[in-house]
Amino acid sequence: MSDPMPVAHTTxxxxxxxxxxxxxxxxxxxDSSRDSSxxxxxxxxxxxxxxxxxxxxPEIPVNVYELGLIxxxxxxxxxxxxxxxxxxAPACPSAQELPVQVQEAVMSVPGVTDCEVETVxxxxxxxxRMTDEARLQLNMY
Numbered sequence: 001m002s003d004p005m006p007v008a009h010t011t012x013x014x015x016x017x018x019x020x021x022x023x024x025x026x027x028x029x030x031d032s033s034r035d036s037s038x039x040x041x042x043x044x045x046x047x048x049x050x051x052x053x054x055x056x057x058p059e060i061p062v063n064v065y066e067l068g069l070i071x072x073x074x075x076x077x078x079x080x081x082x083x084x085x086x087x088x089a090p091a092c093p094s095a096q097e098l099p100v101q102v103q104e105a106v107m108s109v110p111g112v113t114d115c116e117v118e119t120v121x122x123x124x125x126x127x128x129r130m131t132d133e134a135r136l137q138l139n140m141y
Contacts, residue, residue, distance in 0.1 A: 041110050041111040042075070042077060042079065042111050043075060043079060043081060043109045043110065043111040043112045044075075045073060045075065047109045047110070047111075048073055048075070048081065048106055048109055048112075049065055049073070051105040051106060051108055051109050052064060052065045052070060052073075052083075052102055052105050052106065053065045053066070054105055055098065055101045055102050055105050057069075057088070057094060057098065058093075058094055058097075059093070059094070060088075060138070061137060061138075062130070062134045062137050062138060064085065064098060064102065065131075066130065066131045066133055066134040066137075067088070067129070067130055067134055068125065068128075068129025068130045068131070068134070069085050069086055069087065069088070069098075069125060069129075070083060070084075070085050070102075071084045071085060071086060071120060072084040078113060079111050079112050079113030079114070080112075080113055080114045080115070080116075081106050081112050081114070081115045081116075082115070082116045082117075082118065083102055083103075083106060083115065083116070083117045083118070084117075084118050084120050085098075085099065085102060085117060085118070085119060085120070086119065086120055086121060086124070086125045087119065087125065088125050089125075090121065095119070099117040099119055100117075102117050103115045103116075103117045127140060
């Protein structure tokens with residue numbers, strides 16, 4: 001039985017990038033613990049944000065990223081991505097379709113090997129999470 005390959009990952013949040021060496025063996029860098037024969041193009045946060053930016057809430061003419069519905073994008077070195085997102089309200093009519101659309105958008109990015117989208121309710125969404133561009137589009141200034 002072989003040991004599972006330790007994997008390092010990077011988490012991106014709206015407050016900035018957090019590097020984590022979870023899974024790396026003590027005294028090693030994340031790159032030294034990976035099998036270089038398995039390397040492919042690692043998805044970038046910009047590419048993931050651009051892909052997610054193509055997902056729109058059907059009731060609001062603004063994409064889910066600019067609405068502030070995406071809380072965390074966790075990118076692992078092996079191409080797995082985890083997205084934590086919320087909805088504008090628990091009773092949102094798009095509660096079933098938006099997470100699936102986000103997952104499909106993320107999976108379309110080169111280098112992504114798997115994507116998990118988790119809907120979270122804490123902290124609750126409020127309009128202060130929207131980008132300035134979203135506020136302008138919705139005349140919310």
